Amino acid sequence: AQTVTQSQPEMSVQEAETVTLSCTYDTSESDYYLFWYKQPPSRQMILVIRQEAYKQQNATENRFSVNFQKAAKSFSLKISDSQLGDAAMYFCAYRGIQGAQKLVFGQGTRLTINP
């Protein structure tokens, strides 16, 4: 079964600085998708960024980018120029493309932005 591990329960960063959230996963599949979701205090799950495993190029979305290392099964999220609105829980998630295509989540990292 696939597993996703986020080893940093909490992180903090100064406003305007850069922070990196870590995620590792375990799978025997060769093709899959990885996601970062943001959950602010409103509880809503918001997609931040998506990476297709077959693509070598790391995904970017404005201030958000990933470092995808397929061989190491690592998928970190970098947030540049941190803003107060970035404060939230961040979840890493895996989705296979075979069979049930279950979406599996990590435990989450709570990100605090210090003004």
Place this chain on the structure above:
Amino acid sequence: NAGVTQTPKFRILKIGQSMTLQCTQDMNHNYMYWYRQDPGMGLKLIYYSVGAGITDKGEVPNGYNVSRSTTEDFPLRLELAAPSQTSVYFCASSYSATGENTEAFFGQGTRLTVV
């Protein structure tokens, strides 16, 4: 643009009572999921469905039941509520991961307290 709609948003149940959490989506997604999120934790998969008439257990199915009679609806039934079922419940839906749009869309969540 309703997306994924969950009802109710909040509910307090007494031990031993039963209830159904409703979930409906208007995006014609074939995949639907139910997760629970305990305080400070990630999302754990309860049940999922790959299409109308097809459901299967996730990671934590005990104490729950689901049905999927239509593409749009995926209700979650709690029988004989227990304090351990106090949690926030999320419904999500998505297209097949082999298509262009692979991310899951989430409802607003239901905060359930069993006393």
